[in-house]
Amino acid sequence: xxxxxxxxxxxxxxxxxxxxxxxxxxxxxxxxxxxxxxxxxxxxxxxxxxxxxxxxxxxxxxxxxxxxxxxxxxxxxxxxxxxxxxxxxxxxxxxxxxxxxxxxxxxxxxxxxxxxxxxxxxxxxxxxxxxxxxxxxxxxxxxxxxxxxxxxxxxxxxxxxxxxxxxxxxxxxxxxxxxxxxxxxxxxxxxxxxxxxxxxxxxxxxxxxxxxxxxxxxxxxxxxxxxxxxxxxxxxxxxxxxxxxxxxxxxxxxxxxxxxxxxxxxxxxxxxxxxxxxxxxxxxxxxxxxxxxxxxxxxxxxxxxxxxxxxxxxxxxxxxxxxxxxxxxxxxxxxxxxxxxxxxxxxxxxxxxxxxxxxxxxxxxx
Numbered sequence: 439x440x441x442x443x444x445x446x447x448x449x450x451x452x453x454x455x456x457x458x459x460x461x462x463x464x465x466x467x468x469x470x471x472x473x474x475x476x477x478x479x480x481x482x483x484x485x486x487x488x489x490x491x492x493x494x495x496x497x498x499x500x501x502x503x504x505x506x507x508x509x510x511x512x513x514x515x516x517x518x519x520x521x522x523x524x525x526x527x528x529x530x531x532x533x534x535x536x537x538x539x540x541x542x543x544x545x546x547x548x549x550x551x552x553x554x555x556x557x558x559x560x561x562x563x564x565x566x567x568x569x570x571x572x573x574x575x576x577x578x579x580x581x582x583x584x585x586x587x588x589x590x591x592x593x594x595x596x597x598x599x600x601x602x603x604x605x606x607x608x609x610x611x612x613x614x615x616x617x618x619x620x621x622x623x624x625x626x627x628x629x630x631x632x633x634x635x636x637x638x639x640x641x642x643x644x645x646x647x648x649x650x651x652x653x654x655x656x657x658x659x660x661x662x663x664x665x666x667x668x669x670x671x672x673x674x675x676x677x678x679x680x681x682x683x684x685x686x687x688x689x690x691x692x693x694x695x696x697x698x699x700x701x702x703x704x705x706x707x708x709x710x711x712x713x714x715x716x717x718x719x720x721x722x723x724x725x726x727x728x729x730x731x732x733x734x735x736x737x738x739x740x741x742x743x744x745x746x747x748x749x750x751x752x753x754x755x756x757x758x759x760x761x762x763x764x765x766x767x768x769x770x771x772x773x774x775x776x777x778x779x780x781x782x783x784x785x786x787x788x789x790x791x792x793x794x795x796x797x798x799x800x801x802x803x804x
Contacts, residue, residue, distance in 0.1 A: 541655060
């Protein structure tokens, strides 16, 4: 039986991307088809290296070929990825960064920085090129959480500008105000000073090519948040909350800020942190000390995805204090939760990029 490329493409048109709801040929996900007798090879190019459905899609491709062309065909599928982006072409700010994800919270104390750090590391573990910008100007956590209290990033002069070179650890690029100030002293800055420093780290950082730049934002809704959306086109935000009502009340404010007509930055979804407490000695037990599924109910209420539920375990705090994000400990019960969170965020970014127009820098009217 002679097999040609048109037959292969025709068979693969029956494989539907479960998130984008189109066939993989129309989506341009099939490349480099080769045919040698009954051996058929091709590349399956996914929209993110963190795709949680890569094995399913690979198996669907094999089944499509064998059921529609030759039951005995030897199908060789090389799974690779090309992270999608809807940032505007020609944009000078962070032009090699494909997606900017801001991790926000309405209030402090909900574990936003811990979530941002473990999200960034998880995305890198899944094969993505990742950067983490600690924009929590008044309470930077990256130096401690990554064991970099004594780190001092290098800089170079370029066209009259100072370019900061991010520190690299655990496979990600890092910048934080904490690298440049005395951690024992309070940072007493007015809003414009803090905003200027954020702009310097954003636009003056040598981030290079990244699939995702994760930004750990300060709690609340203030100057830093406005500076971010007025400086770069943000792909989307992820809101961190705990299940308790006082945290959800502030999460509503964060959602309201980014969803307002004057800003309109896409909300990728909600992360419910400290969803339940699990003692080390009772790993199968769940104690809902902050309330049960408040974040899940709120996500359903406003119609946004619940990106993940992260349990409260002692190991999270210990790992952060020791400079090693807990997701690096594969035996930790919370490691799986952070990996699933990273996959869900990558998934929502791909869906967002396929369904919404390119992001724009926000222009605030006085």
